Structure formats: structure tokens, C-alpha cells
Amino acid sequence: MARDLQAYILDVASDLFYRQGIKNTGVDAIVKAAGTTKMSLYKYYPSKDDLVLAHLHKSREAIRELLLQGLEKQADPQQKLLAIFDVFADLQADPSFRGCPFINAAAEFAEQGGAVQQAAADYTKAFRKLMADLARQAGIVQADELAGQLAMLIAGAMASEQIQKGSGAMINARKAGEILIAAAQAGASE
């Protein structure tokens, strides 16, 4: 066991960062939870910041995988757009849900232009691009505009559910998404 300690440390740290917040999670707590020592941790992650960035990268990849997995079940681009809501609805159903890791990290790290802020910005850009591409495939002309709107609905639903658990925000967001998609489709034909 403990094969690939580096990955295991990241697993533990990522979980604690997400559940307790990043600044609230000390290196000692990670070390103890992972059953290892500071020396080993600092061998793989020369600073806590490196570990934080690895955590964000891991979170991004995890969401990416969930999205691809949810999208491949649908053939129609329009249905794929709606499937994104379903993926996030599943995420929120998990009792360990505590909001969007990137929004949370951006709130914790206020320094503008810092690496954390940059990582959050990169993620949201990639997310919007994914949606915009799908919208274009669905024949929507104002694809970027629609993608931005849908992304805002999802981000808002994440925040809403984080602050008030069990509100079923994402289901309502999906309803709004359907209306906006239909409107964008209709607007394109005018």
C-alpha cells in the first residue's frame, strides 16, 4: 500500500481542502490524515501553494471526466447541453457537496492575478467554451452568449445549493436552461 504516495497525499489534501476550505486546512492536518510526514509531503509538493494548485488541477480533471461521461450518453447537441445540468445535479445530490471548488478558491485567495485566480479563470473559460461549442453544434448563432448564460445559471445554482442545502437549485436552473436554449434557437431563425 501507499504505492504512489504522491497521489495519495493529493487525494487526502484535495478532500480536506474541499470540505474544510483551503486556508482552514493546515499542512499538519493533511500529513496526519494521510498518515505520512511533512518531509514526504514537501518532497512532492515544495510548498502548500503547489499542493493547492494540484488540488485545483485534480478538481478540474474530475469534473471534466464527469462531464464527458454524462455527455456521451446523448447524441443531440441540445440534449448534451441539458445533460450538463444533470451532471451537476448529481454532484449536488452528494452529501459532501460544498459548492464549486473554483468559486470557493477564488473567494479564499483574493490576490488578483495570483496563480489560484488564474486557475479559476482558466477553468471557467474552458467550461464556457465547451458549452459554446455544443451550442454552435446545435445551430445556435449567438452561441457564446447562450453559453455564458447557461454557465451563470450553473454557477448560481452551485452557490445557491452551497448556502442552502437541499434547495434543488440545479433542477430549477435546468428548467431555465431549457427556456433559454429554446429562445436562442428561435432567435437564430429570425
Next chain:
Amino acid sequence: MARDLQAYILDVASDLFYRQGIKNTGVDAIVKAAGTTKMSLYKYYPSKDDLVLAHLHKSREAIRELLLQGLEKQADPQQKLLAIFDVFADLQADPSFRGCPFINAAAEFAEQGGAVQQAAADYTKAFRKLMADLARQAGIVQADELAGQLAMLIAGAMASEQIQKGSGAMINARKAGEILIAAAQAGASE
């Protein structure tokens, strides 16, 4: 000057909390910025948590005032709903904008059921109620549903603009809001 030191301390603390984040702002920094001492601060605010809660209360009142101010310019309930987007768009235009104080605070204070989380939940509930009442006045049957959707758009636009400044997210959110309101109006007559 320094008339009503208590209020002045809160002003300074609230500004620093919002700009730098709460956990990133030490009591010493507040004391220095306010030109006072720890003893005076702790006289009025027995703990940092008290100061944080006062900051959230102040933020809530400030937004409430801005909203009422923006709403009274419109007579039509439907126009009032849209005016809310404009109020937040003005907020985002300020270079010191750094997201929603409540979303940020909820991200920083992960402890569930804590006073900070509660304050954030109370605020969002009151905000949704305000919008739902307006929607009802506009003759919309599914007022709560629409209010939730509009609130998510606004929250998402706040987060989006925080992470990527100058994206003009709130303007796009307003466009989406118009569509959703129109759809809710039409849906009511069916």
C-alpha cells in the same frame, strides 16, 4: 473626527474584509487601518467573529438600500425585476468589486450551521423573497420558481465577474432574465 468610533471601525473592517478576504485580514491590520488600538476594537466587538457578523449585516443593509433606491425609479413590477440586474451591474462596474460578500464568506467559513453560513442563508432567502414578491405583482403564477432562476443568474454573474473581471456578465444575465420573465408571463396564461 473619529466620532462614533464603533461605526468607523466597522467601516474599515468591512472594507478590508471585502477587499482582502476575511481570514486574510488580521485584527492588527484593521486596528492599524482605523488608527485605533486593539483595546478599543475589542471593547465594541468582543471577538473577531462579532465583527465579521457585523460586516455581513452592514453589507446586507448596503445592498438593500441600493436595491430599494434602484427599484423606486420603476413603477411596473416587471421593470423593477429588471432594475435589480441594473443595480448589480453598477456594483460590478466599480473597480473595487470583488464578488458577493455572502458567497465569499460562505466559501471562507466552511463550518456548516455556523453563524456566518446562517447569515448568508438568511440574506439569499430575503433576496429571493423580494424577487418573488415582485414576480407575483407582475402577475406571474410560478413566482418562486422564476425568482430562484433570476437569483441564480445574478449569483452566477457575480461569481463570473469576480473570476474574470470586465466580462460584462451581468448584462448578459439581464438578457437571460428578460427571456425568463417573458416565458413565465406566457406560461401563466396557458
Next chain:
DNA sequence: TTGAAACTATACAGACCGGTATGTATTATT
């Protein structure tokens, strides 16, 4: 003028933070 209240100044306590130093045990390869 005196005396209480408000405020300042400063030092300190105790805990926690990120990060380092030193040394040891285990394991695998050669």
C-alpha cells in the same frame, strides 16, 4: 477642579502556521 469614561500605547500569552533540520527504519537493487 476633580473624577469618570473613552481612548491610546505597548507588551504579552498561547496557539497555530508554513517550512526545515537531523536522524532512523525499511526496502529494493546491484
Next chain:
DNA sequence: AATAATACATACCGGTCTGTATAGTTTCAA
């Protein structure tokens, strides 16, 4: 058996955090 890599154990460093203790200063009203 010798070597090297990996991980563990533990103690420590300087700094920062919230919060308190002690003492001196201003203000203002009776």
C-alpha cells in the same frame, strides 16, 4: 553485503494569529 531510494519520527524555527493585561492619556461634564 553494499548502496541508494523511500518514507518515517521528532524536534525545531520564525512568524502570525486572536485575545488579554497593564498603564498612561485625553476629554468633558458636574
